[in-house]
Amino acid sequence: MSQLISEWGSVIYEGIGQTLIMVGIALAFAIIFGIPLGVLLVMTRAEGLTPNTVIYSIANTLINIFRSLPFIILLFLILPVTRFLVGTTIGVPGVLPPLILYTTPYLARLVETSLLEVDPGVIEAYQSMGISNFNIVKTVLLRESRGGIIRGLTIALIGLIGATAMAGLVGAGGLGSIAYQYGYLRNEPSVMYATIVILIILVQLVQTVGNLIANQLDRSK
Template identity: 65%
Template structure:
């Protein structure tokens, strides 16, 4: 064990840090974008607060297209755009844009589903009181559905970890890159198993935190 730690400890620790960086940066950006998308879908639908068939149809269509693409295909598909925006297609900086394009619409759809769980009668009651639509959206609908939103964000975070592992195949670094470069190509199965265990523990930790936060918000 000590020999393994001395040989691979620094490599695995660096990969772990890269995975956390990719996941956290992408997650924050995707939440900002995803919540806006989810709200837009809810308010512009036929029975929404601001019905707009054109906006809803275009947004819904784009999200369906992006969500239908596996991440690895999306990664290669937008390489020219990534190069233009980030200046590189490798490393953490080169994978943030593809990850956001992958996760943002997914979070948007999860937020949409959560907001649609709010009782329409509650919304109508607040409308009858003369409360503005913006306040209904952000102070009532989002607040009422925050427990469900947290559950959705937990699922999205776990999916992002899997996507970062795939991003390692194109030089983004992280635990996925270590598992592939050393565990698979160089026939070091012990390295691969350790990275898998770390990913499993990370996923379990995120799921547990998400469950606790969701349960507490539901009680409030």
């Protein structure tokens, strides 16, 4: 272990930092776009507060299309868009657009599922009191589904960590790149195993913290 740290410690630490940067930025943008998109799906569906078949159909179709694409295919599919947006297709900046586009529809669907679990009777009660749709979304839908949304975020975050590992195959940096370039191409199995262990620890930590927060929010309703 000491030999691994002395020889590869700086490389692994840099990979951890790059992975956390990719995950953090991509998750932040996925939350910004994904949660409102999930709310839009619930609002515009046939049984929603503001039914709109056209908007719902377009949003639903686009989400299904992008969710059906494996990340590695999406990565290559939008290379021209990535180059236009960030000026490069390699390194941490070059993988952020596909990571965001990969995570956003996934998170939107998870948010939609959580919102649909809210008791319709509660929504009807607020409507009968003349509460606006905006306030119903804010004080009822989002509040009552907080635990479910956090669980959805946890699932999305774990999937995002896995996607960053795959992005390492195209030189995006991070732990996946270290595992591929040093562990596989240079035949350094100790580096490969170290990155696997770190990824497992990250996933376990995310899942544990996510469950604790979600359970706490459920109890505070």
